[in-house]
Amino acid sequence: MSDALLARLDKITDPASGKGLVDAARLDGAVIDKGVATIVLKANADEDSATLKAAIESAALELNDVERVRVITTIQRSPGAPTKADAPRQAAADSPRPAKRIIAVAAGKGGVGKSTVAANLAAALAKQGLRVAILDADIYGPSIPRLFGLRDIKGLKKTDKGIKPAESHGVRIVSMGFLTKPDQPVVWRGPMVQGAIQQFLNEADWGDPDVLFIDMPPGTGDAQLAIAQTVAIDGAVIACTPQDLALDDARKAMGMFEKTHTPILGLIENMSVFLCPHCGEPSDIFGHGGARAEAEAMGVPFLGEIPLTIELRERSDSGHPVAFGDGPVADAFARAADAMLASADEARKPAPEIAFSS
Known part of the structure; x- marks a missing residue:
C-alpha cells in the first residue's frame, strides 16, 4: 500500500x-x-x-x-446479519439478476483456451439471435477485448443507467482490459479484484440479456470463490484440453463449483484435434477423448470437441470470433452452445416430488 x-x-x-x-x-x-x-x-x-x-x-x-x-x-454486514458462509447461494439468488441466465466459463488452469471458448459460445448464441453479454472477470489477464476486436477502447462510460458496456457483433462486454493499457499489469490483492468484479456485474447496464457469460479467472482462488458464492450462477462450463495434466486441473475447478452448489453444465474439450490446413488430416497432438471420458466418469454432460485450426487462431487474433463464420469450428461451437443451453434448462428443473400413498 x-x-x-x-x-x-x-x-x-x-x-x-x-x-x-x-x-x-x-x-x-x-x-x-x-x-x-x-x-x-x-x-x-x-x-x-x-x-x-x-x-x-x-x-x-x-x-x-x-x-x-x-x-x-x-x-x-451488520453484527448478527447472515454472512456469506451462512447462505451464499441463497443471498445471491435473492439479489436482482442482470440476465435471464448467468453462465460461468471456467478452467482449472490457464492456457487451455477458456476465453476463446467463452467468446465463441457467446458468438454462437448471438448468431442465433439471442441477446448476449460477457463479463470478463479475468482481471489479471483480460483476453475478451482482443477476441472481439475492441483493443482500442479506452475507458468505460457511466450513464444514469450504470456502466455502459462496449459492444461488438451484438455482444455487450465489460472488461478490465478497457481500463488499462495492453502492457500495463494489474497489481491488486484479492479483495480489490473481488470488489471490481462485483461492481462490473452489479453496476453495468447489461440490457437484460438472454445469457450473461462470466469469463472466469483461471484457477480456484479467492476471486473464483467470491464469484461462485456471491453471484446466482445458473451453471458452469469447464474448458479443458485432452491431456491428463489439464484434466487434473479441470477436476479441481469442478470441485470448487460443487462445493458452492453451482451446477456443472458440462465439459468442453478445446484443441481436441489439430486439422492440417494443407491436407485436412487430423492430428491428436494433445491426445484425444480425455474430456469425454472424464465427463462420463464424473457424471456430467460432455458438450463437445473444438478442433484447433489456423482459422481459429487467425480469427481470434483479428477480433472476429470464428463462431460468427462457417466451417467445422463454427459448427462445433454451435453444437456446444446448444448442448450448454439444454444442460442449463435441465439444471433449472425442480427435483421430482415423491408421493407416498396413505
Missing part, C-alpha cells in the same frame, strides 16, 4: 467510529499505479457511501502523483 495515500485517507473521519479510515480498518487496499489511485473501501449498508467516496477521491487527488481515482466498495 502507498504510505502517502494512507496518510491522506486517515484524515477522513469514519462516520461510524469517529476515527480515521485507516485506524477504523475501513480500507482493504490503497495503491497508486501509473497515476491511478485504487482504493478498496469496506462500506456499511446503512451509511451514505457516495459522500464518503467523494471525500476519498478528493483526498487522493491532492497527491501530486495521482491523476485519477478509482474507489471500489465492498459491503460489510
Whole structure:
C-alpha cells in the first residue's frame, strides 16, 4: 500500500467510529499505479457511501502523483446479519439478476483456451439471435477485448443507467482490459479484484440479456470463490484440453463449483484435434477423448470437441470470433452452445416430488 495515500485517507473521519479510515480498518487496499489511485473501501449498508467516496477521491487527488481515482466498495454486514458462509447461494439468488441466465466459463488452469471458448459460445448464441453479454472477470489477464476486436477502447462510460458496456457483433462486454493499457499489469490483492468484479456485474447496464457469460479467472482462488458464492450462477462450463495434466486441473475447478452448489453444465474439450490446413488430416497432438471420458466418469454432460485450426487462431487474433463464420469450428461451437443451453434448462428443473400413498 502507498504510505502517502494512507496518510491522506486517515484524515477522513469514519462516520461510524469517529476515527480515521485507516485506524477504523475501513480500507482493504490503497495503491497508486501509473497515476491511478485504487482504493478498496469496506462500506456499511446503512451509511451514505457516495459522500464518503467523494471525500476519498478528493483526498487522493491532492497527491501530486495521482491523476485519477478509482474507489471500489465492498459491503460489510451488520453484527448478527447472515454472512456469506451462512447462505451464499441463497443471498445471491435473492439479489436482482442482470440476465435471464448467468453462465460461468471456467478452467482449472490457464492456457487451455477458456476465453476463446467463452467468446465463441457467446458468438454462437448471438448468431442465433439471442441477446448476449460477457463479463470478463479475468482481471489479471483480460483476453475478451482482443477476441472481439475492441483493443482500442479506452475507458468505460457511466450513464444514469450504470456502466455502459462496449459492444461488438451484438455482444455487450465489460472488461478490465478497457481500463488499462495492453502492457500495463494489474497489481491488486484479492479483495480489490473481488470488489471490481462485483461492481462490473452489479453496476453495468447489461440490457437484460438472454445469457450473461462470466469469463472466469483461471484457477480456484479467492476471486473464483467470491464469484461462485456471491453471484446466482445458473451453471458452469469447464474448458479443458485432452491431456491428463489439464484434466487434473479441470477436476479441481469442478470441485470448487460443487462445493458452492453451482451446477456443472458440462465439459468442453478445446484443441481436441489439430486439422492440417494443407491436407485436412487430423492430428491428436494433445491426445484425444480425455474430456469425454472424464465427463462420463464424473457424471456430467460432455458438450463437445473444438478442433484447433489456423482459422481459429487467425480469427481470434483479428477480433472476429470464428463462431460468427462457417466451417467445422463454427459448427462445433454451435453444437456446444446448444448442448450448454439444454444442460442449463435441465439444471433449472425442480427435483421430482415423491408421493407416498396413505
